[in-house]
Amino acid sequence: MSTYVFIAEALFFAFVILTFMGAILAVRARLLMHAVLGLAVCLLGVAGLYFYLGSIFLTMMQILIYVGAICILMVFGVMVGYTPQEIAESNFKGKNRFLAVAASFTGFFLLLIPLLRATFTPALEKTGDFSLPWLGETLLYRYCMAFELISVVLLAAIIGAIILATGGRES
Amino acid sequence: MLSVSSHLTTYLIIGLVLFVMGIYGMVRHRSFMGMLISTELILCGASINFMAFNRFVLPDPAIGQVFTLFIMGLAAAEAAIVVSFILAVYRKYHTDDPSAVHDLRH
Structure with a gap:
């Protein structure tokens, strides 16, 4: 085992x-x-x-x-x-390596310290499972509005992408 | 016994490192496409965080998966928009340098 x-x-x-x-x-x-x-x-x-x-x-x-x-x-x-x-x-045309290293190290330590100090207590009892039917039920009942909204966002993004990519091609 | 893969902190640190690498790339890259790649890394770190809390803390394991699916959908929409935006900018300015795109500054 x-x-x-x-x-x-x-x-x-x-x-x-x-x-x-x-x-x-x-x-x-x-x-x-x-x-x-x-x-x-x-x-x-x-x-x-x-x-x-x-x-x-x-x-x-x-x-x-x-x-x-x-x-x-x-x-x-x-x-x-x-x-x-x-x-x-x-x-890599610019020479901003120092800036990049400073930004990433600052972000890393600012997030690492609270992460290591925090204690996360797990939930006492599980109300669902990892099965696919339960995921689909949650997605389409409880988060139905968000699901529909993200569909609209995807549609708008696709239409916008087509317009942006084809506009001005003649010139 | 090794059991690193069953601790919450492991996944949080993995997500944090991905997030920080995304920030590094975002500052370091001097092209729109490189910045888009770094954005995907940042979104990936956030997704790992959601999934880790979903697995170890939340009572209902479907919620984190739903959020991660939404992040994936938003990332797909964002990638489509940004790629077409890059094409449009490239057609107009013939460059991919973000600092060269400054028509509104005149």
């Missing part, structure tokens, strides 16, 4: 390392295309973390929506909007 636990822990660390390596590549890559690929790797690792957090449905949604749709959209954006030389040069 403990062998399985060890394998599970090792896989967890593999997902964490995948996430962090992907994030580092996404943030520090010189080519924009490499950054998008690093983002895809990072999101795959996060999908694995969702699996460890008990939600297989969100694991699949993460892979489908983020890796399958958003990253492909970004790849299209990079390939359509830039010439190859600009892809190589457009990243």
